[in-house]
Amino acid sequence: MKNILTIFRKELRSYFNSPVAYIVLIVFLIITGWFFTSSLFLGGVVTMRNVFDIIPFIFLFFIPAISMRTFSEEKKSGTIELLLTKPITDTDIVMGKFLAALTLTGIALAFTLIYVISLTFLGKIDTASIIGSYIGLLLMSGIYIGIGIFASSLTENQVVAFIISFLIVFALFLLNKVLIFLPTSLASVLEYISIDYHFGNIARGVIDSRNIIYYLSGITIFILLTKASLEKRKWL
Amino acid sequence: MSIKVENLTKYYGTQAAVDNISFEINTGEIVGFLGPNGAGKSTTMKMITTYLTPNAGKIYVNDLNTETESLNVRKTIGYLPEQNPLYLDMNVLDYLEFAAELESVPKENISKSISRMVDVCGLGDVKHKDIGELSKGFKQRVGLAQAMIHDPDVLILDEPTSGLDPNQIIEIRKLIRQLGKEKTLVLSTHILQEVEATCDRVLIINKGQIVADGTPDSLQEKFRGQIQISLTLKKDNIDRDVILKAVNSIRSIEKARISKEDDKSFHLILAVSKGEDVREDIFRKIVSMNHVILGLHQEETSLEDIFRQLTTK
Structure with missing residues (x-):
């Protein structure tokens, strides 16, 4: 636990030591801000709906961008060898990096609370749905980050890592949109794999254990895959 | 340990x-x-x-x-x-x-x-x-x-x-x-x-x-047995087989070979087995055969030579 925290602090600090964190935060806030204000001022509706609809889409780019360097940079500069010969487990390293990326995403989401607060002055908001959406978005970003870290552990090239994680995330994101073209037997299975489907459920404010289990198992799978990818060096 | x-x-x-x-x-x-x-x-x-x-x-x-x-x-x-x-x-x-x-x-x-x-x-x-x-x-x-x-x-x-x-x-x-x-x-x-x-x-x-x-010292000691002598002879009417045989017959020379041969001279490399100085023996042998020595040079193996010997095989 102590080691996870050490890695976590170092990773979070290096996000804010480089321009990456600032750039993605600013871009994220500009896009969500535009969708928020346009629904408020042009539509005249007191809702977070538009913001919550666009965030999963922004995350498609945002999360591969913040997770692409986690392992590929260490591999490229050789510091991975330094890290892996310290008396800490591979799990500590993966978890530390995962939690740091999740925290950065959480910080980005926390900024959007400003929109929620300003809405409370203007009318009645659907509290359950908003809380559900935030939980859903955090869980969703957990899977995205798991995928991003895994992709980053496969290559020492950050651009390649970005593309791999974008493709996986995009495929999972798109799954829900193409279901109508598929036979029903296949559709129900693919629907369960789709990230969007579970988010839709939680965003309604209904927190079902099936959705939570989906997200947590997805995160676990990708953390284990990342661990396996780090250990690959030993057997090749 | x-x-x-x-x-x-x-x-x-x-x-x-x-x-x-x-x-x-x-x-x-x-x-x-x-x-x-x-x-x-x-x-x-x-x-x-x-x-x-x-x-x-x-x-x-x-x-x-x-x-x-x-x-x-x-x-x-x-x-x-x-x-x-x-x-x-x-x-x-x-x-x-x-x-x-x-x-x-x-x-x-x-x-x-x-x-x-x-x-x-x-x-x-x-x-x-x-x-x-x-x-x-x-x-x-x-x-x-x-x-x-x-x-x-x-x-x-x-x-x-x-x-x-x-x-x-x-x-x-x-x-x-x-x-x-x-x-x-x-x-x-x-x-x-x-x-x-x-x-x-x-x-x-x-x-x-x-x-x-x-x-480092013991390695140098161990490989010191292989002192090398490079010998250059003037090339007038020398039969290479005769000269090789003659040089090889000198005590404690393990192996002699001709490394280079041009119009004017013969170059030989002689590997010496022990840490003995055989330069005088070589000189007398060549002179007794009425040939002319142009150069005689003894090289001790340095760590660098040992390294090169061991790693270029």
Whole structure:
């Protein structure tokens, strides 16, 4: 636990030591801000709906961008060898990096609370749905980050890592949109794999254990895959 | 016994990078792995530090098996990997603190061990700078400081002086010798002077195998038997077979061969078996045959020759 925290602090600090964190935060806030204000001022509706609809889409780019360097940079500069010969487990390293990326995403989401607060002055908001959406978005970003870290552990090239994680995330994101073209037997299975489907459920404010289990198992799978990818060096 | 390696083998694909090597390193020894690039020095070090897992064989560090007690082995080792990788965006103090925390230095001792390493490695003037801004020599010191922050029993340094200028090399060597007084120290290099300057013992590695093991002096002693004499004769009516036979008949000359032949002269290389001086015998023999000696030169094998002999086969 102590080691996870050490890695976590170092990773979070290096996000804010480089321009990456600032750039993605600013871009994220500009896009969500535009969708928020346009629904408020042009539509005249007191809702977070538009913001919550666009965030999963922004995350498609945002999360591969913040997770692409986690392992590929260490591999490229050789510091991975330094890290892996310290008396800490591979799990500590993966978890530390995962939690740091999740925290950065959480910080980005926390900024959007400003929109929620300003809405409370203007009318009645659907509290359950908003809380559900935030939980859903955090869980969703957990899977995205798991995928991003895994992709980053496969290559020492950050651009390649970005593309791999974008493709996986995009495929999972798109799954829900193409279901109508598929036979029903296949559709129900693919629907369960789709990230969007579970988010839709939680965003309604209904927190079902099936959705939570989906997200947590997805995160676990990708953390284990990342661990396996780090250990690959030993057997090749 | 500080490090014990038994029948270690590591393959990259089908090629054996390390091929069934065994050796032991005693506590307090400074040992140099010497070998050309790609000989298996780094691979061996990576296995000792648990970064890689051997395909066969076992490694014990302070009697701990590197595979089954990996985390405990890592605690006893300080490691400076090849090319000295560092987090360039961190400043020196932050980085040393990070290293100390990962090495589980107790919280109350962290600031003490950082200031000790800053002193030992001479980082006082640069400790608030980002590592990326430092010169190569200072980066190397940061790498050494990081490796020793938890006061390990065993220090493993992979090419600690590569890429440094001559002054920096001398400084780092001095630092290494000073550190080696209290610790078991293994360093790798492909520079011979480095071994002569810093090590108690040399392991010459080539193509994944240990081809020589001993102190720099004892290796020189052992290979001294092969003194070489180069002999140049004037080429007038010389029958090469006759001259070869004649030279070969001289006592304690093991083998003579003609290395070069041009219009005016013959060049011969003579391998002499023992540490005897046979130049006079050669001179008398040639003169008795009425030939003219243009040159006679005796070369003692240096560590460099031994290295070249052993690693170019």
